[in-house]
Amino acid sequence: MELTFWLLDITYGVVGNAPELRLFGITDDGRRALVIDKSFRPYFYVLPSDDVNTVLTNIKRKLESRVLGIEPVKRRLFGSDVDVIKITATIPEKVRELRELAAEIPGVKDVLEADIRFSQRYLLDMGIKPSNWVVIDQCEETKGNYQVDLVCLAKTRPRMIEEHKLPNFRVLALDIEVYNPRGMPNPDRDPIIIISTMTKEDGIKMFVVDDNKNDAKIIREFVDYFRKYDPDIVVGYNNNGFDWPYLVNRSSRVGVRLTLSRMGSPPEPSVYGHWSIIGRANVDLYNFIEEMSEIKVKSLDRAAEFFGVMKRSERTLIPGHRIYEYWDDKSKRDLLLKYAKDDVISTYGLAEKLLPFAIQLSSISGLPLDQVGASSVGARVEWMIFYEAVKRGELAPNREERPYETYRGAVVLEPRPGLHENIAVIDFSSMYPSIMMKYNVSPDTLVLGDCDDCYVAPEVNYKFRKSPEGLYPGLLRVLVESRRKVRDLMKNYPENSPDWVLLNERQRALKIMANAMYGYCGWLGARWYRREVAESVTAWGRNLLKTVIEKARSLGLPIIYGDTDSLFVKNISDKVDALINYIDNELGFDVKVDKVYRRVLFTEAKKRYVGLTVDGEIDIVGFEAVRGDWAEIAKDVQENVAEIVLTTGDVSKAVAYVKSVIDKLKAYQFDIDDIIIWKTLDKSLNEYKVLTPHVAAAKQLVEAGYKVGKGDMIGYVVVKGGGAKLAYKVKPYILIKDIREVDVDYYVEKQVVPAAMRILEVLGVKESQLMEGKAGKSILDYFS
């Protein structure tokens, strides 16, 4: 039979002595299917340094009895034709051993593509990408012990078809709450008290322990429900970092089998730090929020508020480390249940906002949906390049450890410090893909010797062949053309209709991936890294930006700041239009006004500013709003100061605000949660040579009988007395009995004031202005 299905997850197993690929998906008629393909074997390449036939003989002598095939083939490496030897192994587990043996054989220069995961190798060679529709022309039904509606054995190669519609997924949001009387919960000791799930069909389900906190029972109930619901996609917030590892460890502690995958196995850790549930896609939404610089504080409640899922003011909020108190105190337990409910609703709501984009990212990059969020941007671009390379017979270079090196980067102008009004930001980010296409810049078109028919990069003088089209420009052209097609298709649908939204997410993902190619060029971890490529692209970019800056000057348009791919100019509309026309028509690059700031504040430092857009949003760039050793109160002060200055334009209001915070601190009117400083122990305690504050606090916890170790978040407070070094002045927050122990002067002088001054200093505010108490002015004010 012919089978068409949407590829959700892929894994492999070894049966007998043969590997089988397992492709899980959803068919066009809504059945959950598993396609097994036994026709594919792992392989890798050997690059000979001498004559290929001599090396071939050497390899045959050494390996013939251990492999399925040894054959010479023609490929390309960095654009040049090469003769290589392809070695096909029996099962993936043998590849490591074989590649080490092969590398020792005389005449072997290098071993290539021996580090590709088998399932990914299959996808690359078949030219199919996850999160796309795949057709198997002949698939023979068979039986198997899997939790799917249909199992079949592929008799032909899979092929990908172009179809944008998505299947109807079953999505399950998951969130757990854990009893944590000793701060960081420990699965050996602390039970799970609430497991909440949410789905479209069943709504919210909450599995809550009884007063004995018997969590084995609720985990069992949860597993039963999960299997019955049978989700395709599981979403959580930081579930790779917390929920899954905790559930898995806790289940094995209390003796419950977590048979959640479509093969009846428990979730397991996998590549890029994600947790895999075979046959389903486990997506950690936190991965996507983590990448969004516009969300400063990356907690679930903040992310949900940002996306308009749930307002913070309309939900129950409980400090995470106090969950146990809300459980123990029965009068507060309802609040905890409400909190858990709000969390799972927020998670589900976020999934509705983020999954469409995640799916498009997966379908374009070729990384499975459960990995695409956890992987780095570099990895996403690399897989996309890899697909293109396989198509062209271009070999992937090995990943190398490269020493950090610098080259002249992009143009960053000195900002004009101070508060500026009405500023337009011109976005050049799509200029880099245009440069790469226009000048055929690619690792495989780079010519190091003489070249007659080449583009030559300004300043750095590297040369790139004009034809044939290189790997990067070719891929970019595909991305740009796909995006144009998608945008054309969008016109067939009413704005904001489901089809339109889906296509919009796709064109957005295509654009983001195209713009990310430039960053990939300069990424030292890249397989195809060539310094010359990165340097040339920036050189062309610099050249272009300089031309634009000169033009702006000649138009009399004041420039406030410029960085890499954006230019901040005074928003004088006719002049801005004239500049954009010039760039479009005379330079041949597509730019636009990205945003307009009503007010923006620059310090002397580059890459550091705060701005208020005309839509009333505040951007904080490059400040330490999220510095690790700052307590919540310092972060809040900085954000609020920025907001007051930008919205009112009145510095004295900001000063008054900071003073009110200081007065409250000095009067001990604050919540202890606001002054806790959180830091992770990234080594075990005895490995620390220096007594840092969080280590000192951790040691106190150990003395008090708590178990702490590597990976735990230590929350401490700075207290009075103790001595000069901060490490002698800290105390774990759980050991604080009286709020008067707190050294409020520390919080005033080392947290609140510096946080506020970062912004206010530029506006001419002196530190002493913030410090004057109500009791009188500073004594120094009388001395001048």
Add this chain to the structure above:
Amino acid sequence: MSEVKVTYPDAKEFSEIINAISALIEEASFTLASDGLKLRALDPSRTAMVDLLIPREAFEEFPESLSEEVRIGVNFDDFKKLLRRIKKGDKIGMEVSEGKLRVRLIGKASRTMTLPLIDIGAEELPTPKVVYTVLAKVSSDSLNEALKDADVIADAVKFDAKDDGLYISASSDKGDVEVKFEKEGEVMFEYDLKEPATAKYSLDYLVDTVSKAYRISDIVTVEFATQKPIALTFEIPMGGKLTYYIAPMIE
């Protein structure tokens, strides 16, 4: 940095000075200069400043020449604890070398203890330039008592300089206190009134400082003016002095 060494003949007196400074300051740097040992520091709220000078003449041993000023950053809590070990009749020697302060208590036996020197960001503090309209030299013991009386009632105290003398008063819903230092009275040694003045100061600072500093000297010089800081100066033998400056409370 080469070794620098000083000896003060009366360890008890020295410890009282340290004690008086520690009323306001947790940590600060002494400066050893060619004219003596100095310290100028603000309390954490910056409401008050302390200014100390012990001239070189007051020392039994003092470096002949100093190529540069030496900064001695200490934590006063720790320093104070160490000075509790003083016995009657001890001298005190201090040596700075290699990031440590070696304190020698020299009596029948000589005991040496060391403190780590701490690095305190040096804030250049200006020399106070305030025009005072009142100067009164009074018994430090009586001033201490007056302030303690006021402290029973209120958080702040009012200083009123009138033609007939200096009035120190406090009031709250708990009651009222008034202490008068009469011009030419028994506990008033000098009274110079340029113009009448009235100002209010926090008792937190006054009580903390005076209750310790009155042991240094029997006489305290009080200077203030309307809505201006108050300066309280305690004299140290051989022309040294310890002065507190406290900002007024503005109503």
